[in-house]
Amino acid sequence: MSQLKGEKRNKQFKAPAAKGKETPEYEIHSKKTGLRETFSESKGNANTGKRKPVSLKTSYAAAASDGRRRDQESFCPVSMKCGGCEYQRISYEEQLRMKQKMVESLLKGICRVHPIIGMKDPFHYRNKVHAVFDRKKDGTVISGVYERNSHRVVPIDDCLIEDEQADAIIRDIRGLLKSFKIRIFDEDTGYGLLRHVLIRRGFSSGEVLVVLVLSSPILPSKNNFVKALRALHPEITTVVLNVNDKRTSMVLGEREITLYGKGYIEDTLCGKVFRISPRSFYQVNPVQTEVLYGKAIELAGLTGKERVIDAYCGIGTIGLTASSRAGEVIGVELSKDAVRDAIANAKRNDVKNVRFYQNDAGEFMSGMAEQRENADVVFMDPPRQGSDEAFLSSVLRLAPKRIVYISCNPETLARDLKYLVQRGYRAEGAWPVDMFPWTGHVECVVQLTRIK
Numbered sequence: 001m002s003q004l005k006g007e008k009r010n011k012q013f014k015a016p017a018a019k020g021k022e023t024p025e026y027e028i029h030s031k032k033t034g035l036r037e038t039f040s041e042s043k044g045n046a047n048t049g050k051r052k053p054v055s056l057k058t059s060y061a062a063a064a065s066d067g068r069r070r071d072q073e074s075f076c077p078v079s080m081k082c083g084g085c086e087y088q089r090i091s092y093e094e095q096l097r098m099k100q101k102m103v104e105s106l107l108k109g110i111c112r113v114h115p116i117i118g119m120k121d122p123f124h125y126r127n128k129v130h131a132v133f134d135r136k137k138d139g140t141v142i143s144g145v146y147e148r149n150s151h152r153v154v155p156i157d158d159c160l161i162e163d164e165q166a167d168a169i170i171r172d173i174r175g176l177l178k179s180f181k182i183r184i185f186d187e188d189t190g191y192g193l194l195r196h197v198l199i200r201r202g203f204s205s206g207e208v209l210v211v212l213v214l215s216s217p218i219l220p221s222k223n224n225f226v227k228a229l230r231a232l233h234p235e236i237t238t239v240v241l242n243v244n245d246k247r248t249s250m251v252l253g254e255r256e257i258t259l260y261g262k263g264y265i266e267d268t269l270c271g272k273v274f275r276i277s278p279r280s281f282y283q284v285n286p287v288q289t290e291v292l293y294g295k296a297i298e299l300a301g302l303t304g305k306e307r308v309i310d311a312y313c314g315i316g317t318i319g320l321t322a323s324s325r326a327g328e329v330i331g332v333e334l335s336k337d338a339v340r341d342a343i344a345n346a347k348r349n350d351v352k353n354v355r356f357y358q359n360d361a362g363e364f365m366s367g368m369a370e371q372r373e374n375a376d377v378v379f380m381d382p383p384r385q386g387s388d389e390a391f392l393s394s395v396l397r398l399a400p401k402r403i404v405y406i407s408c409n410p411e412t413l414a415r416d417l418k419y420l421v422q423r424g425y426r427a428e429g430a431w432p433v434d435m436f437p438w439t440g441h442v443e444c445v446v447q448l449t450r451i452k
């Protein structure tokens with residue numbers, strides 16, 4: 001049984017057990033895709049070098065107001081190396097047009113695509129920032145991202161899509177390394193301590209999580225290091241040491257030691273407070289997440305009576321937001337940490353009609369279908385690779401009235417929608433939401449209704 005503590009209310013069906021498969025979050029994709037896509041959701045990044053955020057922003061703004069212009073010049077000194085902002089030479093209006101067209105062409109013959117919802121201020125939207133550290137031949141320590149298709153580090157000081165406070169913390173950590181004699185981890189020799197730094201900032205709470213990814217659990221003078229860092233950044237509310245002692249392209253290891261604070265941050269989204277642990281998924285663009293969730297919940301057409309499934313639920317954000325309009329909500333998610341957060345989030349918000357399970361969503365849904373369970377509405381929000389046949393065929397057996405499919409990859413979305421529309425569902429429409437300005441990524445929410 002894959003229920004975690006606090007999930008004792010489920011008497012109606014026996015959820016199938018998880019087979020110990022954990023989602024490969026936080027994998028460095030640069031080797032595979034060339035994109036600086038360190039985590040399991042879409043992201044991008046940009047520029048650095050000289051610390052001139054204002055002038056860079058002005059350049060972007062000039063481009064943004066310049067209609068269809070595609071400049072030959074780069075606004076970001078590292079744009080050709082860092083694969084994050086592949087749209088940076090394109091005006092924001094044009095980016096939106098391109099994304100609209102891309103979604104329309106992929107969903108052609110499946111459903112109508114409504115106009116994309118863009119951002120008013122498409123800068124510094126990323127509330128999660130990851131930096132890898134390296135040492136140059138002359139001994140200077142740099143931090144940034146892996147160069148496209150390599151493990152060479154492109155130095156980044158500030159970036160127009162990343163949270164500015166997070167970038168400042170990373171710069172200051174770099175500045176503290178020498179006096180604390182913290183050596184940079186060398187991938188080739190396996191010597192050294194500091195591998196990565198991950199920062200997460202709560203958009204509305206302002207709480208800041210710093211994760212120091214080290215090759216060993218021992219950080220000399222750790223209390224003084226935290227003290228020095230907090231003296232520079234009193235906004236930091238928690239510091240976690242993550243131990244990654246493996247030769248791996250994964251950023252985060254399994255073991256965590258909280259050095260300061262509670263080990264997670266809290267943030268408010270859609271009127272609910274969510275706890276977010278270092279390894280749990282949380283959308284990177286909080287402004288657009290509220291837009292996305294608002295649309296998804298509207299499309300679910302809830303009346304207060306429905307049995308709702310929140311599949312690939314992460315820390316329970318969609319299910320908990322929808323809970324006051326549903327009879328009951330069942331959430332399923334592969335990551336143990338995220339499910340723990342989801343359960344804590346239900347308690348924190350005093351939501352009593354929600355249960356969360358840690359399991360592969362396909363296995364879980366097959367189990368429900370075998371036990372002849374039913375569902376009225378299914379929210380599904382899979383990772384970039386989309387869903388799988390086990391999940392989709394089980395959804396057909398559960399036969400919900402409505403499916404609300406949220407996707408960060410229109411290609412896998414189109415594939416999965418075709419499966420569903422060929423088997424008794426109609427896709428009523430797609431609403432693209434731009435969660436990732438200056439990158440080629442786009443989020444979509446699609447409403448499907450059962451017609452057979």
Ligand SMILES: C[S@@+](CC[C@H](N)C(=O)[O-])C[C@H]1O[C@@H](n2cnc3c(N)ncnc32)[C@H](O)[C@@H]1O
Pocket residue numbers: 023025040041281282283311312313314315316317318332333334335338359360361362381382383384408
């Ligand atoms: C795009 S995120 C969406 C999370 C959540 N709905 C949200 O909006 O924050 C996808 C989630 O699916 C989880 N996941 C990945 N593979 C899974 C699987 N096979 N079964 C269940 N969950 C999975 C990931 O851990 C991640 O939390």
